[in-house]
Amino acid sequence: MTDEPTNSNFVAANAVPIVSGDPLDNPVGRWLESGPAEPDMALVGIPFDGATVVPSRKGAAGGPAEVREALGDLNCYNMSLDIDFSELISGRDLGNVPIADDDTVGKVHHRVSEMLTPVIKKSSTTVTIGGDDSLCFAATRGLCHATEGQVGVIGFDAHLDMRVLYNEETSSGSSYRRIFDELKGRVRPENMVIIGINGWFASKEYARYAREKGVTVITGDQVYARGIEDVMQEAIAKATDNTDAVYVNFDVDVLDQHYAPGKVMRNPGGMRGRDAYVAVRLLGEVPKVRLFALNEVNAKRDISRFTALVGASVIGYFWAGLALQKSGSS
Numbered sequence: 001m002t003d004e005p006t007n008s009n010f011v012a013a014n015a016v017p018i019v020s021g022d023p024l025d026n027p028v029g030r031w032l033e034s035g036p037a038e039p040d041m042a043l044v045g046i047p048f049d050g051a052t053v054v055p056s057r058k059g060a061a062g063g064p065a066e067v068r069e070a071l072g073d074l075n076c077y078n079m080s081l082d083i084d085f086s087e088l089i090s091g092r093d094l095g096n097v098p099i100a101d102d103d104t105v106g107k108v109h110h111r112v113s114e115m116l117t118p119v120i121k122k123s124s125t126t127v128t129i130g131g132d133d134s135l136c137f138a139a140t141r142g143l144c145h146a147t148e149g150q151v152g153v154i155g156f157d158a159h160l161d162m163r164v165l166y167n168e169e170t171s172s173g174s175s176y177r178r179i180f181d182e183l184k185g186r187v188r189p190e191n192m193v194i195i196g197i198n199g200w201f202a203s204k205e206y207a208r209y210a211r212e213k214g215v216t217v218i219t220g221d222q223v224y225a226r227g228i229e230d231v232m233q234e235a236i237a238k239a240t241d242n243t244d245a246v247y248v249n250f251d252v253d254v255l256d257q258h259y260a261p262g263k264v265m266r267n268p269g270g271m272r273g274r275d276a277y278v279a280v281r282l283l284g285e286v287p288k289v290r291l292f293a294l295n296e297v298n299a300k301r302d303i304s305r306f307t308a309l310v311g312a313s314v315i316g317y318f319w320a321g322l323a324l325q326k327s328g329s330s
Contacts, residue, residue, distance in 0.1 A: 009115055010095040013045050014065060017072035026076045026086055028316070035092030041322060042123045045096040046112055049264075051105045051134035051172040057264045062299025063311070064096060064129040070305055070312035078320055081281075085316075085323035094119065105171055109138035116142030120290055125322055127315060130295035132264060133161060136175035136249045137182075143247050143291045144186045152191040152239030152246040153179065154283065156254040156276070158198045158267040160217070162206045172264075175249075180213065189214035191243050193235040195279070196220050196254035196271050220254075220270055228275040232282045245290045248283050250276075252296050252311055260310050262302025273310055277317040284321015292318055 016029040032043065045064030052058050076086035097115050099108060112135060120126050120143055128139060136155070144151055155161070155176065162177040171178065176194065179187050194210070198220035210217055216238055223231050239246045253265045259273035283289050297311045 009098065010044070011098045013093070013096045014068060016068045016093065019072045020075070026084060028071045028074045028076055031076050031086040032091050032093045035090050038122065039090040039092040040124045040326070041089055041091040041319065042119050042126045043091060043093040044116065044119065044126065044128045046099075046128055046131040046135055047096055048099050048108050048130065048135065049132040050103065050108060052132045052264060053172065057298070059262075059298035059300030060130060060132045060264055060296050061099070063131055063295070063297035063308075066299045066302065066305055066308035067129045067294065067297055067311045067315070068093075070308040071315070073309060074312055074316050078316070081320050081324075083320055083323055083327075085319045088323035088326040089319065091319070105134060109134070109141075112138035113142040113145060116291070117145040120146035125289065126291050127318070128291070128293045129297075129311075129315075130293060132172050133157070133249070133251050133295045134172040134175060135295060136161070136251075136293065137171070137178040139249070139291060139293050140175075140179050140187065140247050141183060143245055144183055147245040147290065149244030150191060150242060151187050152241070152243040152288070153187055153193070153249070154235050154239045154246060155192075155194045155249045155251070156196050156271070156279070157194055157249070157251040158196060158220070158253045158265065158270055159201050160194065160197060160206045160210055162209055176215075177209075190216075191239055191241060192216065193218065193238050195231060195235060196223060198254075198267060198270050201265070201267075223271060223275065228278050229282070232279050236282070236286055240286065240288050243288065246286065246288045248280070248289055248292045250280065250292070250294050250314060252294065252307060252314075255310065260307040262298045262307030264296045264298050264301075273313075276314055280314050280318040281321040281324070284318040284323075285325045287325060
């Protein structure tokens with residue numbers, strides 16, 4: 001996966017820092033720094049928020065840098081899980097997809113799909129850090145190009161993101177609809193699950209569209225009532241049913257404002273951080289999950305980089321799931 005043709009177009013990003021000087025620590029930065037040429041997990045940044053149409057909500061382009069900085073605070077060992085993922089999986093940071101100031105949304109989406117395709121083909125799992133949530137469509141398209149057969153999608157989001165695409169340059173809230181409209185049946189509605197829809201953010205018309213399509217929508221209230229493990233059992237079963245690969249899109253706006261203040265869209269009453277950690281760890285244990293995205297950490301709205309740290313923790317728990325899968329403990 002890391003041969004020259006695959007990686008030559010990525011641009012260097014600030015490395016995940018190695019903060020701890022304790023020789024007994026095992027920081028994430030050292031793990032990524034020492035990764036082999038062909039690791040189990042490839043990390044890619046996509047610093048783009050050009051599809052965020054409300055100027056005051058821009059800032060997700062800074063997400064990859066902020067989350068990488070926060071990853072520097074993490075060790076590879078989690079005492080609650082009693083697992084050190086660096087002992088079971090290898091990882092490497094490939095850098096960022098290049099973004100120019102005058103790039104259109106369509107041009108960026110095309111580049112993201114094309115650059116992710118060879119990475120996904122050669123890696124067991126790819127993790128991306130965005131960027132606005134329009135990247136969900138581009139990433140799903142890349143996974144479709146890299147794999148054969150049907151693709152399942154599990155999205156964590158406060159919003160349905162099924163807006164009609166009136167203009168490709170305003171597509172941040174249209175990703176899931178575009179998946180159906182433009183990917184020629186590669187993602188069946190019965191293999192799509194959206195978790196965490198909450199509050200007063202969904203149009204009744206888009207809710208009707210999702211139901212009539214046959215998409216499984218599990219609201220934030222249902223997550224609280226049922227419990228996250230029960231919800232994830234259903235989501236995994238549906239996304240993996242007769243599919244060859246699964247894409248997971250984690251939009252941090254699914255989280256309650258207390259857990260993630262620095263988001264493109266605020267969400268009072270959203271999911272709890274601990275539920276998110278359990279959910280993504282369970283997804284890491286699923287072999288069909290080939291691509292995991294963390295999107296919409298808004299560097300301009302964040303407070304003391306707290307949301308970036310939550311985002312880094314989400315990724316860490318996903319890596320723990322990959323390690324549990326590798327160990328056979330899942």
